Amino acid sequence: MNLKPEKKLGFGLMRLPVLEDKSIDLEAVCPMVDALLEAGFTYFDTAYPYHGGASESAVRKVLVERHPRESYTLATKLPGWLLSETVSAQQLFDEQLEKTGAGYFDHYLLHSVNRGNIEKYDSFDCWNWGLGLKAAGKIRWFGFSFHDTPEMLDELLSKHEVDFVQLQINYLDWENEAVQSRGCYEVATKHGVPVVVMEPVKGGTLATMPEAAAEILKSHAPDASLASWAIRYAASLPNVMTVLSGMSNQEQIEDNVATMKDFVPLNEAEYAVLQQATDKLVELKMIPCTACRYCVDDCPMSIQIPDIIRCLNHTKVYGRSGDMKKKYAQLAEAGSPASACIGCGQCEGVCPQHLEVPKIMEEAAALYEEQK
Ligand code: SF4
Ligand code: SF4
Structure with a gap:
């Protein structure tokens, strides 16, 4: 397996189908995993906090115990915010290896690096520690997921050696001042660092958008799903190595496979149509929450x-x-x-x-x- 998968679509394992008691519906996930692998999609992305910690254990059941280790690549991430005098990065990493049963990780990332937690990643020397994991053969490629400004990304990529970076990129956030997708993408490209895209559909927002915007896309291509526009937009960027989609059911798997099996980048006419839809969405002034739920567990008032x-x-x-x-x-x-x-x-x-x-x-x- 190479750093860059052959096909530019990865399975983000953070919005899996769940049963009534909120546990992951493993029976429903297995055929989703199988369908992707059969169609040649090999990139799987989990993280320590996904599904309240259950995503990494689910990986063991739906992927690791059911498919040859060399038939897929597995990415997971260090939850730097949990580091303390008594909890080391190595302890968390060992726990992740144990939970997944994967033996090694293909892609390992420092999770959600931003100005609020950078001091922690720096003070625990996570950058050198990650390179050490790579040298020891515990991981194949080292990177980080990032949520901050292009200036900060530039500084990090100048200071640290990484193989890839994971960025939030979608057509609504491309020029969004809070997210700055374009600026961050351009910085990564300048440094020659390939990009894994997260939130291409903006937490589902771009697949269930208001009719006024959806109609613009539908009238141009009645048979194309709204999600397919968003996935193709991210995958059309030349420095993108894969696009993660947090798929929740078989229908979404089938739709994404159909879009990405024989991927065709957007053409100029399609970019113009997307711009019209973007303008309409910006006009509606929706709050750009991606429903990642990172804020929920520690809210002292349990506000949803x-x-x-x-x-x-x-x-x-x-x-x-x-x-x-x-x-x-x-x-x-x-x-x-x-x-x-x-x-x-x-x-x-x-x-x-x-x-x-x-x-x-x-x-x-x-x-x-x-x-x-
Ligand atoms: S408000 Fe909460 S769920 Fe929404 S994007 Fe922010 S952290 Fe995620
Ligand atoms: S109490 Fe208010 S400010 Fe504090 S975490 Fe909950 S929603 Fe956020």
């Missing part, structure tokens, strides 16, 4: 942040519907209402999209909670 944001986005696009008020009431009951937010800032510290969550919670409380 991404689900509440989904309600707000729905209301922005479709008006103040009774449905959303009802949905919001259920979320408030399952966790806490948005008005319970104490502004502790935990969520903002971990949000890869740099969202001002407490302000957004205020907005939700004002909209959905009864005035006393």
